[in-house]
Amino acid sequence: DVKVTQSSRYLVKRTGEKVFLECVQDMDHENMFWYRQDPGLGLRLIYFSYDVKMKEKGDIPEGYSVSREKKERFSLILESASTNQTSMYLCASSETSEGRMDEQYFGPGTRLTVT
């Protein structure tokens, strides 16, 4: 079974703090993703990575950065947390398959509250 784990289930941080969210997958997948999920807005892609040290901006990258130093690990960094970054953060991974849809496997999510 594919397993995607996230470092914390719940996190409370103060405005202005630097926040690190860690994600690890155990299936040697090339692709990893960070989403945030908000009521009524669904999942929105923040950043994704298709290889070690490679990263691409998603739909809402402002205020976030990412790091992928090892294939199995993808970190999301909030440089200076703000209250509008209070959300559920979901990490996902997928393998690259030629010519077909790649299923994304999700972690359990981290509910971040910024006060």
Add this chain to the structure above:
Amino acid sequence: QKEVEQDPGPLSVPEGAIVSLNCTYSNSAFQYFMWYRQYSRKGPELLMYTYSSGNKEDGRFTAQVDKSSKYISLFIRDSQPSDSATYLCATPSDNYGQNFVFGPGTRLSVLP
């Protein structure tokens, strides 16, 4: 206009009912359509997917795509309380099938 839209619900039905969940999409280039199920406090997991138009059946679940009207449906027969979850439709947003566009999800409650 959002690329994928769905009614957020909540939708409450009695056990045993037939459930119909629906999405509309705007980009006619979309080819694959997926349904993810998300239980409370868990990440989404792929339920089923279809390619292009037509139906696909898997047990009590049937996914249907009508490309002419850009409409995606998921039918659940003999619904069970264990089907209570949020259902998200999704489609790849690029030609490589790596990045997806998700609908906001419909929250379903099946009452015993």
